Every structure is written in C-alpha cells, then in structure tokens.
Amino acid sequence: MAIRRRERTHTVYLHDLSVELTADWLRERRHRWPRSSNPHLLITTHTYRHPASPAISYCAMRAAFDQAGLLPRQVWADRILDETRHSVDPVHLVRLFGIHPAIAVKYVHAAHPDKALPRIR
Template structure:
C-alpha cells in the first residue's frame, strides 16, 4: 500500500534541487505525477509554453496543464538548455551532457534521473505514489486517477482504498 511522504520532507524540495533540469524534472514528478519513463521520453515538441501545456504520450494522449511553478521551471530549463547546447538537434525535452550531442541517442539515462533525486533522499516512484495518493484523497474517483496518471484500474482502486479505507467493500459471509 502506498504511504504518504511526510510534509516536512516535501517542503522546499524544488529549492533543494541543484539545476534547472533537476527542478523541472522534480516538478513533473512531484506536482504532476509523471512516471520516470514517461518523463525521460518527453519530446521538446510535447511542451507548449505559450499555452502552458505538456502532452504526455501514453496509450491515450494526456495533456498536463502547467501550474505557475512548473511553467516557470520549464522556461528556466529551456533557457539553460539553449545556453548550454544551442546547436543540439536532440528531440528530447530532457538531455544530458552525454545525450545532447547525438539525436540518435536515447533520452536521459536512469543514472541521470538518480543523480537528480538521490540528493533529495526520495525516489521518483515514491514521489509519484505520494502525488497519486494525494489526488485519491481529493478526487476519490478511480477513473480520474486512471486518466490523469495513466494507471490501471486495479492500481487506481489500491490508491482509493488507501485514501478512503471506508470505501473497501466487504463480502457478505
């Protein structure tokens, strides 16, 4: 069962992230609940700053509407990315020193993602779980969780039952 992360561990998390890419990545996971894999595979073309939207490619496309913080962090990351690597043709939104030089390379590696989250003492999966659990507390709708987070029905029900144990049905004896 998912366990919420204590608020004191989450407070100031973005400020403790070291780089513009780390801050933006952290917001995608902690605020919007994106998974590690889908975060790594985002393309530059998926981000529409003018409209404040990010398209996440799943079985069904999902649009993330960027809050003010994530929008500012995305803008900062794009500025940093362009200043560091103005000529890169790499189509991925998140790039590293290793992947920026060749657009045929895969997106940022697991090692790069770990380097972002390790200093914060939290894993991307734990942050995502915390975000989904928080949404389950507020929405209590498994279909909503499935749409927003791209999770299966069984997983959505696990979050609903964790957030609302009183909703677990009991079979008659």
C-alpha cells in the same frame, strides 16, 4: 500542459508554481543545450536519446535522485497521490498515468479513506 503518451495526448493541470518552475527549466535547458532537438520536458532513460544512440547509464540517472535524497518511485507515487487528492475518480488516474485500475482504486482509498467502499467478500 499537454503530454503525449504513445498515440494519445493527456492534459495535465499544473498550479502556478509548477508552471513557473517548468518555464524556468525550459529556459535553462535552452541556454545549456541550445542545439538539442529533444522535445521532452524531463529527460529519462527512454526520452533523452535518438533510438540509434546508446542508452544512458542507470547510475547517471540515479545520481540526480540520490543528491536530492529521493527515489524515482517515490516521486512517481507522490505525484499520483497528489493528483488523487484533487480527484476521486480512478478512471481519471488510469488515463492520466497509465496505471492499472486496481492500483488507481488503492490510491483513491489512500487519499480519501472516508469515501472507500466496504470490501466485497
């Protein structure tokens, strides 16, 4: 799956279940909102609207996560950690998620403690 972030495009590899769920979601979205011109897979406070329209309420976004018993930050961190389990390359994480290199290294150490280098003092 290709994801645009600013002027760059990132390739995200999904397993079969994610591909199936994504396709189901896109069909459902087309069915519910056939005239929507929003090109984004997930609708967030930044992607749901035209720049001239008002921002979505934080409470409205949060309600969906509350119903699932999750925090948005947890979903984000779990996604990064899952990707890290498949790759020990912090540069890959920086490019894919746009995170700081030091944070990427922390994720690699968390997912692969056997490959962590000793701390330099």
